[in-house]
Amino acid sequence: xxxxxxxxxxxxxxxxxxxxxxxxxxxxxxxxxxxxxxxxxxxxxxxxxxxxxxxxxxxxxxxxxxxxxxxxxxxxxxxxxxxxxxxxxxxxxxxxxxxxxxxxxxxxxxxxxxxxxxxxxxxxxx
Amino acid sequence: xxxxxxxxxxxxxxxxxxxxxxxxxxxxxxxxxxxxxxxxxxxxxxxxxxxxxxxxxxxxxxxxxxxxxxxxxxxxxxxxxxxxxxxxxxxxxxxxxxxxxxxxxxxxxxxxxxxxxxxxxxxxxxxxxxxxxxxxxxxxxxxxxxxxxxxxxxxxxxxxxxxxxxxxxxxxxxxxxxxxxxxxxxxxxxxxxxxxxxxxxxxxxxxxxxxxxxxxxxxxxxxxxxxxxxxxxxxxxxxxxxxxxxxxxxxxxxxxxxxxxxxxxxxxxxxxxxxxxxxxxxxxxxxxxxxxxxxxxxxxxxxxxxxxxxxxxxxxxxxxxxxxxxxxxxxxxxxxxxxxxxxxxxxxxxxxxxxxxxxxxxxxxxxxxxxxxxxxxxxxxxxxxxxxxxxxxxxxxxxxxxxxxxxxxxxxxxxxxxxxxxxxxxxxxxxxxxxxxxxxxxxxxxxxxxxxxxxxxxxxxxxxxxxxxxxxxxxxxxxxxxxxxxxxxxxxxxxxxxxxxxxxxxxxxxxxxxxxxxxxxxxxxxxxxxxxxxxxxxxxxxxxxxxxxxxxxxxxxxxxxxxxxxxxxxxxxxxxxxxxxxxxxxxxxxxxxxxxxxxxxxxxxxxxxxxxxxxxxxxxxxxxxxxxxxxxxxxxxxxxxx
Numbered sequence: 001x002x003x004x005x006x007x008x009x010x011x012x013x014x015x016x017x018x019x020x021x022x023x024x025x026x027x028x029x030x031x032x033x034x035x036x037x038x039x040x041x042x043x044x045x046x047x048x049x050x051x052x053x054x055x056x057x058x059x060x061x062x063x064x065x066x067x068x069x070x071x072x073x074x075x076x077x078x079x080x081x082x083x084x085x086x087x088x089x090x091x092x093x094x095x096x097x098x099x100x101x102x103x104x105x106x107x108x109x110x111x112x113x114x115x116x117x118x119x120x121x122x123x124x125x126x
Numbered sequence: 127x128x129x130x131x132x133x134x135x136x137x138x139x140x141x142x143x144x145x146x147x148x149x150x151x152x153x154x155x156x157x158x159x160x161x162x163x164x165x166x167x168x169x170x171x172x173x174x175x176x177x178x179x180x181x182x183x184x185x186x187x188x189x190x191x192x193x194x195x196x197x198x199x200x201x202x203x204x205x206x207x208x209x210x211x212x213x214x215x216x217x218x219x220x221x222x223x224x225x226x227x228x229x230x231x232x233x234x235x236x237x238x239x240x241x242x243x244x245x246x247x248x249x250x251x252x253x254x255x256x257x258x259x260x261x262x263x264x265x266x267x268x269x270x271x272x273x274x275x276x277x278x279x280x281x282x283x284x285x286x287x288x289x290x291x292x293x294x295x296x297x298x299x300x301x302x303x304x305x306x307x308x309x310x311x312x313x314x315x316x317x318x319x320x321x322x323x324x325x326x327x328x329x330x331x332x333x334x335x336x337x338x339x340x341x342x343x344x345x346x347x348x349x350x351x352x353x354x355x356x357x358x359x360x361x362x363x364x365x366x367x368x369x370x371x372x373x374x375x376x377x378x379x380x381x382x383x384x385x386x387x388x389x390x391x392x393x394x395x396x397x398x399x400x401x402x403x404x405x406x407x408x409x410x411x412x413x414x415x416x417x418x419x420x421x422x423x424x425x426x427x428x429x430x431x432x433x434x435x436x437x438x439x440x441x442x443x444x445x446x447x448x449x450x451x452x453x454x455x456x457x458x459x460x461x462x463x464x465x466x467x468x469x470x471x472x473x474x475x476x477x478x479x480x481x482x483x484x485x486x487x488x489x490x491x492x493x494x495x496x497x498x499x500x501x502x503x504x505x506x507x508x509x510x511x512x513x514x515x516x517x518x519x520x521x522x523x524x525x526x527x528x529x530x531x532x533x534x535x536x537x538x539x540x541x542x543x544x545x546x547x548x549x550x551x552x553x554x555x556x557x558x559x560x561x562x563x564x565x566x567x568x569x570x571x572x573x574x575x576x577x578x579x580x581x582x583x584x585x586x587x588x589x590x591x592x593x594x595x596x597x598x599x600x601x602x603x604x605x606x607x608x609x610x611x612x613x614x615x616x617x618x619x620x621x622x623x624x625x626x627x628x629x630x631x632x633x634x635x636x637x638x639x640x641x642x643x644x645x646x647x648x649x650x651x652x653x654x655x656x657x658x659x660x661x662x663x664x665x666x667x668x669x670x671x672x673x674x675x676x677x678x679x680x681x682x683x684x685x686x687x688x689x690x691x692x693x694x695x696x697x698x699x700x701x702x703x704x705x706x707x708x709x710x711x712x713x714x715x716x717x718x719x720x721x722x723x724x725x726x727x728x729x730x731x732x733x734x735x736x737x738x739x740x741x742x743x744x745x746x747x748x749x750x751x752x753x754x755x756x757x758x759x760x761x762x763x764x765x766x767x768x
Contacts, residue, residue, distance in 0.1 A: 076186075077187075089348040090274070092348055093349070096341065097274070097277075
């Protein structure tokens, strides 16, 4: 049985590495990407079981990426975990109403992240 | 001739071969099965997703508000799925069919006492109303009124392309900007959260509406929404206790949001209330013709207005409000606008009739009442609006409920709050010794009086809906009991584990009313406060503690379980209500809050796998992983957050 594949999108390298290593240590297959456009390009070739998405990124922000994913039949149902420092009601609403599956704020506890990831992957054997 | 015969023979042969091919390919088609859209409900959204995938279905949308998912499932696996989950069709539904046009004279803000409150400075300011409809158009009368919007349809944005939502928004909170104040909504100071669940053809589906209601639940927390309007006819064949839409709306209600729904436009015969207007918990509005005068006495019940009682014998509607030839906002270029050009009033307005409109006027009246008395909870708002409604000669309880809504009278009512149903008799509750009336938890006001009574009312509904859900999901017939027992027990074990844990861990220090404020339950706070490794490792998860407090062999042995939990007697509705679901800890507020945290609380978290001590140790708490994460944490701290 192959391991669940997770795409991690964050323009901040240390954060990206932290998430990547945390998930990999847990046994997930992880692909790290530095911005939204790279994610859209990657989704053309591979379908992950989960996308972890930062919001404030150059070129294409996370909300825009989410909208693009939800408007594309091929990516419409891929779970998206938004992981962002934006914790105001308006941003939170934008994430939930945009169709994210979970909205989580930075800074985060890696245990919390793993708990949420585990639950978003319900039904996918680890 | 021979050629002709040969040709005919070839044709016949080809037909026979095609027929045989069809026969041989038919089973393959049957094996794949037609895909059907359904709502799958389990202990929570995570387990519903798991069960869906187990039968080869795909999850299209998570619906934690009902503990389920919107899914597409092979038709030939539905029976299998329905043995382990509660499955209802994701049926199409539509907005109420309204009529547009009619007399121009309209007096509804006067008639419902809105103008009297405006004169005293009460305009709905500070109150936010969620409108689950077709979105709203960008028109002058709503400028600055919409604080947030969302779109769960396949259309590109949250703009109203049908024309119903904009009209409704104008009735609630239109400012009259395009008419120098001549056409103003009931609560022009109120703000709106618009959630679009239907596009240009006015049609939607159960799944889309549930997704919309779920967002209202979120908006209640993020934007302090206090009133919600949902003017649809869901055409549900189910009684409210078994209807997922009713569950979702009750959850929103129990989170402090007055849910207003229409009586439907299928009158004047008896038993014509539409769903979800049939739900006893919600505020259901019928329609009257205000005859173009501010007086109520001359009102006539609208012929189209749905009449009670409901199909299930409950009295409805709760009250009535003007719903004929009302002038409100036009959505230029929308479907309704294009099809009813004669209904236009000046450039910016439109005339319409229907119980959607009377429900919108009622929602505006509720907003005014909450603006004047923000401390009221939904039960109190409903009770006050009904107690102060004005009866009319033309109506009776089956057509107008308590009478025509009167916001000013409700706001000025200074007597004791009207009686509401008493709390159910709890009896002795040895299952959760740390809770119940008189144990020092809750607000200390006792049971059966004041706030407690009203809160229990919500609890009772929640209890009924959960009990019904349990029954419906399993259909306890003798012949299937054996086969389903294991699955049922697993499911219940998870729920009991959750309850047991929560009841014990959270008792005493956690269950005060203040701490249970909605914001307490944001996922972030929950995660930050409860799920940190330190808390669990240092304080909660020592073997001794665990064994002593949570998993005593006696309580959880199969025999004990069977004897204590699963006896037929205990599973009767009454027992369930009285013994299991009665405590205030498990009010709708908490259940639903937990569902919003569904990802964390999913069955996976509570499954036997996760909760076995060995698994826990092996998978989660190995020293190697822990130290590795600590190391990563330090690395992160050095690097800082992006």
